[in-house]
Amino acid sequence: MRRKNLTPGKDTARQPAKTRESRLLSPHAAALNSPTTHAAALLAGKQTADQREENADLRQATAELRQVTADLRQATADLRQESADRRQEAADQSEDAAQAKVQPGAITEAHLREANERLVVATIRAHTMTEAAENASAEMSYMAQHDFLTGLPNRALLRERLAQSIALGQRHGKRVALMYLDLDHFKHINDSLGHAVGDQLLQSAATRLQACLSRRSDTVSRQGGDEFVVLLAEVEAVQDAAVTAEKLLTVMAAPHLIGAHRLHVTLSIGISLYPDDGQDAETMIKNADTAMYHAKKNGRGTYRMFTSDMNEHAVARRSGEESLHQALEQHGLVLHYQPKVNLQTGAITGAEALVRLRQGDQPLVYPSTFVNVAENCGLIVPLGKWVLSEACRQTAEWLQAGLDIGQIAVNVSAVEFHGAGFLAGVRAVLDDTGLAPCRLELEMTESGLMQDTAPTSEILRGLKTLGVQIAIDDFGTGYSSLSYLRSFPIDTLKIDQSFVKDIDDGSEEKAIVSAIIAMGKSLKLHVIAEGIETPQQLAFLQAHHCAEGQGYYFNRPLPAEKFAALLKTT
Numbered sequence: 001m002r003r004k005n006l007t008p009g010k011d012t013a014r015q016p017a018k019t020r021e022s023r024l025l026s027p028h029a030a031a032l033n034s035p036t037t038h039a040a041a042l043l044a045g046k047q048t049a050d051q052r053e054e055n056a057d058l059r060q061a062t063a064e065l066r067q068v069t070a071d072l073r074q075a076t077a078d079l080r081q082e083s084a085d086r087r088q089e090a091a092d093q094s095e096d097a098a099q100a101k102v103q104p105g106a107i108t109e110a111h112l113r114e115a116n117e118r119l120v121v122a123t124i125r126a127h128t129m130t131e132a133a134e135n136a137s138a139e140m141s142y143m144a145q146h147d148f149l150t151g152l153p154n155r156a157l158l159r160e161r162l163a164q165s166i167a168l169g170q171r172h173g174k175r176v177a178l179m180y181l182d183l184d185h186f187k188h189i190n191d192s193l194g195h196a197v198g199d200q201l202l203q204s205a206a207t208r209l210q211a212c213l214s215r216r217s218d219t220v221s222r223q224g225g226d227e228f229v230v231l232l233a234e235v236e237a238v239q240d241a242a243v244t245a246e247k248l249l250t251v252m253a254a255p256h257l258i259g260a261h262r263l264h265v266t267l268s269i270g271i272s273l274y275p276d277d278g279q280d281a282e283t284m285i286k287n288a289d290t291a292m293y294h295a296k297k298n299g300r301g302t303y304r305m306f307t308s309d310m311n312e313h314a315v316a317r318r319s320g321e322e323s324l325h326q327a328l329e330q331h332g333l334v335l336h337y338q339p340k341v342n343l344q345t346g347a348i349t350g351a352e353a354l355v356r357l358r359q360g361d362q363p364l365v366y367p368s369t370f371v372n373v374a375e376n377c378g379l380i381v382p383l384g385k386w387v388l389s390e391a392c393r394q395t396a397e398w399l400q401a402g403l404d405i406g407q408i409a410v411n412v413s414a415v416e417f418h419g420a421g422f423l424a425g426v427r428a429v430l431d432d433t434g435l436a437p438c439r440l441e442l443e444m445t446e447s448g449l450m451q452d453t454a455p456t457s458e459i460l461r462g463l464k465t466l467g468v469q470i471a472i473d474d475f476g477t478g479y480s481s482l483s484y485l486r487s488f489p490i491d492t493l494k495i496d497q498s499f500v501k502d503i504d505d506g507s508e509e510k511a512i513v514s515a516i517i518a519m520g521k522s523l524k525l526h527v528i529a530e531g532i533e534t535p536q537q538l539a540f541l542q543a544h545h546c547a548e549g550q551g552y553y554f555n556r557p558l559p560a561e562k563f564a565a566l567l568k569t570t
């Protein structure tokens with residue numbers, strides 16, 4: 001299952017006793033209002049100052065109690081001894097018996113009275129302390145079952161309630177529905193507007209979800225990050241779950257007013273049903289998560305009911321994630337380099353670095369099968385870092401060895417580009433490898449750049465200030481408006497290979513390709529054609545003065561050593 005990383009609050013502050021009590025009286029409501037920090041500290045097992053003080057008081061009271069008990073024991077022993085002495089004295093000296101009886105009796109009574117008073121005080125204190133300890137422990141156990149940020153039941157409590165609902169469903173022959181919810185593009189909001197806004201958005205989302213559910217038996221829980229799970233404990237028909245999902249989608253879509261921000265956020269929902277899609281809590285959660293993944297893939301802002309064929313995809317996806325993890329940890333990634341060629345002279349002007357995954361003796365795995373997976377599970381960030389630093393390192397090495405590779409182009413996924421610290425990461429790689437920034441070109445797709453135009457523009461300007469070149473990959477396939485070409489500092493347009501492929505037999509494609517070349521020229525942009533495979537395609541591009549190209553006609557992507565050998569021969 002995907003996990004996302006959000007930062008909880010900071011350290012706790014000491015709170016007045018009244019606040020603590022009110023939280024204990026109404027833990028649920030209080031948790032919604034209470035500082036997340038206190039809860040976080042409690043959950044982390046830290047003792048707050050209050051608890052430490054209460055525990056110290058409790059220890060003090062216990063010590064006093066022990067002392068009083070010891071005193072009482074001593075007094076009783078003294079009493080026994082004295083009465084034995086008295087009996088002895090009475091037997092031995094009957095004339096002194098009266099005096100012997102009065103003296104010890106008077107001392108014992110005072111002693112006992114004092115001890116008794118101390119015992120009462122200590123008992124009252126111990127009782128008070130025990131109550132406080134019990135309250136603290138109730139609070140701790142509440143915290144252990146609820147989410148500190150939203151006050152909703154957490155993963156553990158949800159699991160417990162789901163298991164109960166399944167048991168009841170089994171007994172009464174009823175359906176149970178489980179909905180896995182994920183806020184679309186939440187990470188982006190969190191990264192761009194900060195964690196405080198992100199936290200408030202999550203609280204707002206939690207409140208809306210809760211308000212949507214009318215039955216007491218229903219549960220809304222927060223799984224962590226931007227993931228929520230809704231449990232509908234009594235569902236008559238499959239359609240009921242769909243109706244609720246639609247209600248949740250509508251309610252969430254209204255703007256969230258967070259400080260000065262008006263935030264629009266949508267949900268992706270996956271639904272699994274008991275007994276149709278799973279007989280136990282674990283399977284139901286897994287299948288709802290899988291269905292949610294499909295909702296995301298199908299455009300987000302929608303819901304999907306689980307179907308059994310989704311499982312095959314899920315297995316492939318999970319094994320893809322595992323392979324990627326392994327590849328990243330065990331040096332299983334490798335770069336191939338495809339030459340870029342000057343179409344008039346045939347000279348190599350640069351190369352595009354393309355990543356592959358190595359799995360033992362098996363054939364290399366191509367990026368079309370794992371880049372998507374990496375984007376969805378967050379591994380694209382470490383993967384992209386590795387690609388960038390390896391490509392820059394290798395290029396610097398070639399240049400030092402006297403091989404003029406020209407420019408190296410590296411693909412950047414939108415997730416990486418919009419992630420925190422991308423610009424700083426590029427700067428650090430250039431510093432570490434010593435590669436001159438003008439040697440590096442970053443390729444982004446149109447749709448990736450258009451995801452959020454204001455931050456995009458800022459990052460692009462930062463890259464330009466560094467001296468890095470920017471290329472639009474797959475140009476012509478992504479975005480309908482061309483106005484961004486004026487506002488973004490772009491250097492190169494790469495004509496998508498689908499247009500180049502059909503040059504041979506499609507007049508429309510010819511028109512598109514020649515139009516892109518002409519537009520690039522008038523905007524003073526560099527134009528490269530991708531996927532050149534035939535002499536006819538090359539001839540058309542040359543006739544229309546396309547400056548550069550790459551494709552199987554010249555070379556397939558090559559391992560580093562083969563690419564170096566090619567450079568040496570040209």
Ligand SMILES: Nc1nc2c(ncn2[C@@H]2O[C@@H]3COP(=O)(O)O[C@H]4[C@@H](O)[C@H](n5cnc6c(=O)[nH]c(N)nc65)O[C@@H]4COP(=O)(O)O[C@H]3[C@H]2O)c(=O)[nH]1
Nearest residue numbers: 354355366367368371387411412413531532533551552557
């Ligand atoms: N049919 C045909 N194909 C040709 C020809 N010439 C080159 N190609 C292939 O076309 C793709 C060009 O890369 P792309 O458009 O950036 O498309 C890339 C790029 O979007 C992505 N990718 C590759 N490496 C990386 C990477 O390191 N990071 C990221 N984020 N994406 C990458 O995966 C896509 C596919 O990469 P590859 O499988 O290596 O596929 C490469 C290349 O091998 C040709 O003449 N005919």
